[in-house]
Amino acid sequence: MAHPQVVIGVDSSTQSTKALAVDADTGRVLGEGRAPHRVDSRHGQESDPDQWWDALTTAVAATGWADRAQALAIGGQQHGLVTLDAAGAPVRPALLWNDVRSAPQAADLVRKFGADWWAAELGSVPGASFTAAKWAWLRATEPGNADRTAAVRLPHDYLTERLTGTATTDRGDASGTGWWTPDGYHATVLDHIGLDPALLPAVTPAGTAAGHALPGGPLRPGTPIATGTGDNMAAALGLGLTPGTPVLSLGTSGTVYTVARNRPADPTGTVAGFADALDGWLPLACTLNCTLAVDRVATLLGRDRQDVEPGGTAVLLPYLDGERTPALPHASGLLHGLRHDTTPGQLLQAAYDGAAYSLLAALDDVLAVDGATAGAATAGAGAAADPERPILLIGGGAQGRAWQDTVRRLSGRPVQLPAARELVALGAAAQAAALLTGESADAVARRWGTADGPVLPALARDDAALERIATTISQMAALQGNGAH
Numbered sequence: 001m002a003h004p005q006v007v008i009g010v011d012s013s014t015q016s017t018k019a020l021a022v023d024a025d026t027g028r029v030l031g032e033g034r035a036p037h038r039v040d041s042r043h044g045q046e047s048d049p050d051q052w053w054d055a056l057t058t059a060v061a062a063t064g065w066a067d068r069a070q071a072l073a074i075g076g077q078q079h080g081l082v083t084l085d086a087a088g089a090p091v092r093p094a095l096l097w098n099d100v101r102s103a104p105q106a107a108d109l110v111r112k113f114g115a116d117w118w119a120a121e122l123g124s125v126p127g128a129s130f131t132a133a134k135w136a137w138l139r140a141t142e143p144g145n146a147d148r149t150a151a152v153r154l155p156h157d158y159l160t161e162r163l164t165g166t167a168t169t170d171r172g173d174a175s176g177t178g179w180w181t182p183d184g185y186h187a188t189v190l191d192h193i194g195l196d197p198a199l200l201p202a203v204t205p206a207g208t209a210a211g212h213a214l215p216g217g218p219l220r221p222g223t224p225i226a227t228g229t230g231d232n233m234a235a236a237l238g239l240g241l242t243p244g245t246p247v248l249s250l251g252t253s254g255t256v257y258t259v260a261r262n263r264p265a266d267p268t269g270t271v272a273g274f275a276d277a278l279d280g281w282l283p284l285a286c287t288l289n290c291t292l293a294v295d296r297v298a299t300l301l302g303r304d305r306q307d308v309e310p311g312g313t314a315v316l317l318p319y320l321d322g323e324r325t326p327a328l329p330h331a332s333g334l335l336h337g338l339r340h341d342t343t344p345g346q347l348l349q350a351a352y353d354g355a356a357y358s359l360l361a362a363l364d365d366v367l368a369v370d371g372a373t374a375g376a377a378t379a380g381a382g383a384a385a386d387p388e389r390p391i392l393l394i395g396g397g398a399q400g401r402a403w404q405d406t407v408r409r410l411s412g413r414p415v416q417l418p419a420a421r422e423l424v425a426l427g428a429a430a431q432a433a434a435l436l437t438g439e440s441a442d443a444v445a446r447r448w449g450t451a452d453g454p455v456l457p458a459l460a461r462d463d464a465a466l467e468r469i470a471t472t473i474s475q476m477a478a479l480q481g482n483g484a485h
């Protein structure tokens with residue numbers, strides 16, 4: 001039998017690195033590797049980029065195909081600020097996407113130029129997660145570290161550069177910085193935050209190699225390395241996503257997105273106007289508190305994470321890390337509506353509901369990006385108005401029955417569970433395979449059938465729960481405020 005062409009896809013996410021060795025012809029997973037990351041949460045949310053490299057090396061080796069792989073690509077957690085000195089060593093630990101210390105700088109950026117300007121010029125209104133706000137925070141609070149910085153990278157850029165020696169990024173991940181546009185880096189933004197564009201990597205176009213593996217790394221020297229991208233863009237590739245199909249990803253972050261033909265421009269800031277990893281767009285809403293927050297509530301209650309009970313009137317907003325959607329970066333968790341007969345299982349269900357609510361509330365806005373611009377007659381009559389279309393449920397939480405049922409109950413939509421796991425790593429593998437075959441990476445994933453899986457039918461939408469949560473959030477916004485302090 002002929003040897004398969006094997007590619008490796010890597011997901012370097014918040015909690016861990018996962019690597020898959022994949023048969024480029026069939027999409028069959030031939031080997032897997034995984035290694036954990038440490039996140040330092042004492043002051044904000046930080047990780048040492050060196051440990052991502054060690055985790056990548058370990059996970060890639062564990063696939064069993066490192067010395068035979070014919071191409072590799074990396075999907076990485078978005079937004080993180082990696083600062084390197086003149087020798088290429090990290091100046092300080094990376095500031096992660098969920099570090100809200102940069103909220104005052106994000107608010108300043110919005111005040112300075114206006115939300116409408118950001119939406120029109122950059123496609124997104126920056127929040128604390130955006131790299132531009134993180135760099136502004138570094139400039140303001142650690143000017144010595146900002147001055148020592150000779151290169152600014154995103155997490156996946158950093159890893160691709162360690163593999164290849166090439167300073168590179170891609171349009172998808174770059175679109176989460178707050179300084180990228182399809183026409184280049186935005187000089188006004190960079191000037192305002194005091195970031196020299198010479199410190200930034202070149203944007204490698206989709207379908208081209210970012211470079212080739214150097215000796216001393218985990219791969220055979222010379223192995224081609226595809227551009228890689230942000231983890232959400234990689235999962236969109238991994239699903240072979242087509243416009244209008246909604247995805248809900250339940251991981252450290254919760255995200256809801258689709259691919260769109262039109263560039264998003266939401267001045268409210270709920271929907272980020274990311275680029276996808278090809279030539280389209282990825283309207284996306286993101287929460288900071290998802291699986292980890294719900295697991296934490298389960299631990300506090302001393303219950304298994306699946307051990308939920310229906311009913312009751314409790315609302316639990318599990319904003320343990322502050323929150324991004326709704327934009328309450330300084331919020332903490334809130335419990336409301338307790339009664340004598342509230343059970344621990346109902347409290348746990350309320351945590352799931354509180355975590356899922358804002359993602360599902362943003363779904364129509366995400367889907368409206370194409371629908372609303374298709375012409376007045378069809379506005380709102382496209383995908384947003386198609387409640388029959390299943391939501392593709394992915395990420396670690398998608399394995400959990402309680403998550404699946406929560407999404408069905410609060411959305412009123414069917415939910416599809418792709419049988420393929422690790423869609424970020426699969427999307428990266430599809431990018432690597434596309435380098436070998438000349439196909440588009442999303443077409444590779446569709447050929448592999450990665451989105452196939454059982455569909456759970458819709459449940460009646462629980463409008464009473466949605467109403468309770470919406471009311472509590474609006475009261476909380478008034479109580480806890482959105483200001484920088």
Ligand SMILES: Nc1ncnc2c1ncn2[C@@H]1O[C@H](COP(=O)(O)OP(=O)(O)O)[C@@H](O)[C@H]1O
Nearest residue numbers: 013014015251252253291292395396397399400
């Ligand atoms: N069976 C399950 N039920 C619910 N949650 C799960 C299950 N298995 C894993 N998880 C959750 O998945 C999360 C990890 O998801 P993952 O998508 O790998 O995260 P990330 O990519 O953000 O690091 C963990 O926080 C864990 O709580």
Ligand SMILES: O=C(CO)[C@@H](O)[C@H](O)COP(=O)(O)O
Nearest residue numbers: 013014077078097251252253
């Ligand atoms: O900030 C965002 C999206 O804008 C997050 O989705 C990060 O990309 C982190 O991803 P995970 O580690 O949760 O996969």
